[in-house]
Amino acid sequence: MPKIRITDVRNGYPAVGTEMDVSDDRAARWCGTGIAALVLESAKAPEPAPEPAPNPEEKKGKK
Protein backbone atom coordinates (compact mmCIF):
# COMPACT_ATOMS: atom_id res chain seq x y z
CA MET A 1 0.00 0.00 0.00
CA PRO A 2 1.66 3.27 -1.04
CA LYS A 3 2.04 6.19 1.34
CA ILE A 4 1.22 9.68 0.10
CA ARG A 5 1.52 13.19 1.49
CA ILE A 6 -1.14 15.83 0.74
CA THR A 7 0.57 18.74 -0.98
CA ASP A 8 -2.25 20.96 -2.19
CA VAL A 9 -4.96 22.91 -0.36
CA ARG A 10 -8.31 21.63 -1.62
CA ASN A 11 -11.64 21.82 0.10
CA GLY A 12 -12.84 18.40 1.19
CA TYR A 13 -9.41 16.81 1.24
CA PRO A 14 -7.09 16.26 4.19
CA ALA A 15 -4.85 19.17 5.13
CA VAL A 16 -1.50 19.79 3.49
CA GLY A 17 1.18 17.66 5.10
CA THR A 18 -1.16 14.82 6.04
CA GLU A 19 0.46 11.47 5.30
CA MET A 20 -1.67 8.41 4.70
CA ASP A 21 -1.57 4.90 3.29
CA VAL A 22 -3.88 4.59 0.30
CA SER A 23 -4.69 2.13 -2.46
CA ASP A 24 -2.53 2.02 -5.60
CA ASP A 25 -5.43 3.47 -7.58
CA ARG A 26 -5.91 6.39 -5.21
CA ALA A 27 -2.19 7.11 -5.05
CA ALA A 28 -2.04 7.25 -8.84
CA ARG A 29 -5.13 9.48 -9.03
CA TRP A 30 -4.29 11.93 -6.27
CA CYS A 31 -0.62 12.18 -7.21
CA GLY A 32 -1.58 12.52 -10.87
CA THR A 33 -3.90 15.45 -10.18
CA GLY A 34 -1.49 17.27 -7.89
CA ILE A 35 -3.40 16.68 -4.68
CA ALA A 36 -0.63 14.60 -3.16
CA ALA A 37 2.92 13.39 -3.64
CA LEU A 38 4.14 9.84 -3.28
CA VAL A 39 6.17 9.27 -0.13
CA LEU A 40 6.64 5.54 -0.31
CA GLU A 41 5.83 3.17 -3.13
CA SER A 42 3.79 0.08 -2.51
CA ALA A 43 5.91 -2.65 -0.97
CA LYS A 44 6.34 -5.42 -3.53
CA ALA A 45 5.96 -9.04 -2.51
CA PRO A 46 9.38 -10.62 -2.01
CA GLU A 47 10.49 -12.87 -4.87
CA PRO A 48 10.53 -16.56 -3.98
CA ALA A 49 13.98 -17.81 -3.03
CA PRO A 50 15.61 -19.96 -5.73
CA GLU A 51 15.53 -23.66 -5.09
CA PRO A 52 18.81 -24.88 -3.60
CA ALA A 53 21.13 -26.55 -6.10
CA PRO A 54 21.65 -30.27 -5.53
CA ASN A 55 24.68 -30.94 -3.40
CA PRO A 56 27.17 -32.95 -5.51
CA GLU A 57 28.83 -34.30 -2.37
CA GLU A 58 25.52 -35.82 -1.25
CA LYS A 59 25.12 -37.59 -4.59
CA LYS A 60 28.60 -39.00 -4.36
CA GLY A 61 27.91 -40.31 -0.86
CA LYS A 62 24.78 -42.14 -2.00
CA LYS A 63 26.72 -44.08 -4.64
Added chain:
Amino acid sequence: MAARFAEQFNIASAFVPVDMQTVQSGDWVSLKGYGKVVCLLFKAAGTAGDDPVITLSQATAVAGTGTKNLTFRHLHSKAGTLTSVGTWTAVDKGSATATYTDATHAEVQAIYAIEINAEDLDVSGGFDCVQMSVADTGGNAQLGCGLYLLCDPRYPQATVQSAIVD
Protein backbone atom coordinates in the same frame (compact mmCIF):
# COMPACT_ATOMS: atom_id res chain seq x y z
CA MET B 1 -45.17 15.97 28.76
CA ALA B 2 -41.73 14.75 27.79
CA ALA B 3 -39.87 17.00 25.40
CA ARG B 4 -40.03 15.92 21.80
CA PHE B 5 -36.91 15.02 19.84
CA ALA B 6 -37.09 18.14 17.67
CA GLU B 7 -37.27 20.35 20.77
CA GLN B 8 -33.91 19.02 21.97
CA PHE B 9 -31.98 18.21 18.82
CA ASN B 10 -31.50 19.56 15.35
CA ILE B 11 -30.43 17.69 12.25
CA ALA B 12 -28.67 19.44 9.38
CA SER B 13 -27.37 18.15 6.10
CA ALA B 14 -23.67 17.99 5.38
CA PHE B 15 -24.35 16.54 1.94
CA VAL B 16 -27.34 14.67 0.56
CA PRO B 17 -27.18 11.03 -0.64
CA VAL B 18 -24.77 11.10 -3.54
CA ASP B 19 -22.15 9.06 -5.37
CA MET B 20 -18.98 9.98 -3.49
CA GLN B 21 -16.76 9.49 -6.54
CA THR B 22 -16.50 13.27 -6.50
CA VAL B 23 -15.35 15.15 -3.42
CA GLN B 24 -18.15 16.08 -1.01
CA SER B 25 -17.45 19.29 0.88
CA GLY B 26 -20.11 19.35 3.54
CA ASP B 27 -22.19 22.36 4.46
CA TRP B 28 -21.05 24.28 7.54
CA VAL B 29 -22.92 24.25 10.83
CA SER B 30 -22.52 26.70 13.69
CA LEU B 31 -22.23 25.64 17.32
CA LYS B 32 -23.25 29.08 18.60
CA GLY B 33 -26.56 27.59 19.71
CA TYR B 34 -25.43 24.07 20.53
CA GLY B 35 -23.02 22.38 22.89
CA LYS B 36 -22.21 19.45 20.65
CA VAL B 37 -22.42 18.13 17.11
CA VAL B 38 -22.23 14.52 15.99
CA CYS B 39 -21.01 14.25 12.42
CA LEU B 40 -22.60 11.22 10.78
CA LEU B 41 -21.55 9.54 7.56
CA PHE B 42 -23.87 6.81 6.26
CA LYS B 43 -22.64 4.94 3.23
CA ALA B 44 -23.32 1.97 1.00
CA ALA B 45 -20.83 -0.67 -0.01
CA GLY B 46 -18.44 0.27 -2.78
CA THR B 47 -15.27 -1.19 -4.21
CA ALA B 48 -12.22 -2.28 -2.22
CA GLY B 49 -9.57 0.43 -2.12
CA ASP B 50 -12.09 3.26 -2.46
CA ASP B 51 -12.21 3.90 1.29
CA PRO B 52 -13.86 7.20 2.22
CA VAL B 53 -11.48 9.72 3.77
CA ILE B 54 -13.41 11.84 6.25
CA THR B 55 -12.00 15.27 7.11
CA LEU B 56 -13.28 17.71 9.72
CA SER B 57 -12.63 21.44 9.52
CA GLN B 58 -13.48 24.44 11.68
CA ALA B 59 -14.13 28.06 10.76
CA THR B 60 -15.24 31.33 12.32
CA ALA B 61 -18.35 31.63 10.14
CA VAL B 62 -20.61 29.32 8.13
CA ALA B 63 -19.08 30.77 4.99
CA GLY B 64 -15.95 28.82 5.91
CA THR B 65 -14.02 31.88 7.06
CA GLY B 66 -10.49 31.03 8.20
CA THR B 67 -10.92 27.30 7.59
CA LYS B 68 -8.47 25.10 9.46
CA ASN B 69 -8.20 21.55 10.75
CA LEU B 70 -10.51 20.23 13.43
CA THR B 71 -8.75 17.32 15.04
CA PHE B 72 -10.40 14.39 16.75
CA ARG B 73 -9.06 11.19 18.21
CA HIS B 74 -12.14 9.07 18.88
CA LEU B 75 -15.14 8.04 16.82
CA HIS B 76 -17.62 5.20 16.60
CA SER B 77 -18.38 3.07 13.58
CA LYS B 78 -20.60 0.28 12.37
CA ALA B 79 -19.40 -1.59 9.30
CA GLY B 80 -20.64 -4.64 7.45
CA THR B 81 -24.15 -5.63 6.49
CA LEU B 82 -25.79 -3.02 8.67
CA THR B 83 -28.99 -4.98 9.24
CA SER B 84 -26.74 -7.39 11.15
CA VAL B 85 -24.57 -4.89 13.02
CA GLY B 86 -26.26 -3.91 16.26
CA THR B 87 -23.57 -2.21 18.24
CA TRP B 88 -20.95 0.48 17.73
CA THR B 89 -17.25 -0.16 17.48
CA ALA B 90 -15.25 2.44 19.38
CA VAL B 91 -12.29 3.67 17.37
CA ASP B 92 -9.25 5.27 18.97
CA LYS B 93 -6.97 6.66 16.28
CA GLY B 94 -4.10 6.89 18.78
CA SER B 95 -3.62 10.58 18.16
CA ALA B 96 -5.82 13.51 17.25
CA THR B 97 -5.82 14.29 13.54
CA ALA B 98 -8.42 15.90 11.30
CA THR B 99 -8.83 12.86 9.08
CA TYR B 100 -10.13 9.32 9.36
CA THR B 101 -10.20 6.41 6.97
CA ASP B 102 -10.41 2.66 7.34
CA ALA B 103 -8.65 0.61 4.69
CA THR B 104 -11.24 -2.19 4.78
CA HIS B 105 -14.49 -0.23 4.76
CA ALA B 106 -14.88 0.72 1.10
CA GLU B 107 -16.45 -2.60 0.25
CA VAL B 108 -18.96 -2.69 3.12
CA GLN B 109 -21.87 -0.60 4.35
CA ALA B 110 -20.94 1.71 7.21
CA ILE B 111 -22.03 4.40 9.63
CA TYR B 112 -19.51 6.70 11.29
CA ALA B 113 -20.26 8.99 14.21
CA ILE B 114 -17.72 11.64 15.19
CA GLU B 115 -18.64 13.59 18.29
CA ILE B 116 -17.37 17.14 18.62
CA ASN B 117 -17.96 19.33 21.65
CA ALA B 118 -18.11 23.08 21.15
CA GLU B 119 -15.08 23.46 23.41
CA ASP B 120 -13.05 21.15 21.10
CA LEU B 121 -12.93 24.03 18.62
CA ASP B 122 -10.48 26.93 18.85
CA VAL B 123 -13.00 28.94 20.84
CA SER B 124 -10.53 31.63 21.89
CA GLY B 125 -9.78 32.19 18.22
CA GLY B 126 -13.48 32.65 17.46
CA PHE B 127 -13.98 29.28 15.77
CA ASP B 128 -17.51 27.95 16.22
CA CYS B 129 -18.37 26.29 12.90
CA VAL B 130 -17.81 22.70 11.76
CA GLN B 131 -17.65 21.04 8.37
CA MET B 132 -17.44 17.33 7.49
CA SER B 133 -16.11 16.45 4.07
CA VAL B 134 -15.32 13.25 2.21
CA ALA B 135 -12.61 13.20 -0.44
CA ASP B 136 -13.38 11.57 -3.78
CA THR B 137 -13.58 7.83 -3.19
CA GLY B 138 -12.40 6.57 -6.55
CA GLY B 139 -13.53 5.47 -9.97
CA ASN B 140 -16.40 3.32 -8.77
CA ALA B 141 -19.83 4.20 -7.45
CA GLN B 142 -20.16 4.50 -3.68
CA LEU B 143 -23.27 6.12 -2.28
CA GLY B 144 -23.15 8.10 0.92
CA CYS B 145 -24.63 11.01 2.80
CA GLY B 146 -23.51 13.23 5.65
CA LEU B 147 -25.62 14.57 8.49
CA TYR B 148 -25.00 16.72 11.53
CA LEU B 149 -26.86 15.84 14.72
CA LEU B 150 -26.82 18.98 16.86
CA CYS B 151 -27.20 18.37 20.59
CA ASP B 152 -27.41 20.30 23.85
CA PRO B 153 -29.21 23.41 22.56
CA ARG B 154 -28.13 26.44 24.56
CA TYR B 155 -31.63 27.92 24.37
CA PRO B 156 -34.19 25.09 24.53
CA GLN B 157 -37.41 26.12 22.82
CA ALA B 158 -40.25 24.60 20.85
CA THR B 159 -38.28 25.04 17.66
CA VAL B 160 -34.56 24.84 18.26
CA GLN B 161 -32.54 27.46 16.46
CA SER B 162 -30.97 27.04 13.04
CA ALA B 163 -27.41 25.77 12.89
CA ILE B 164 -26.74 26.77 9.30
CA VAL B 165 -26.52 30.50 9.97
CA ASP B 166 -24.06 32.46 12.13
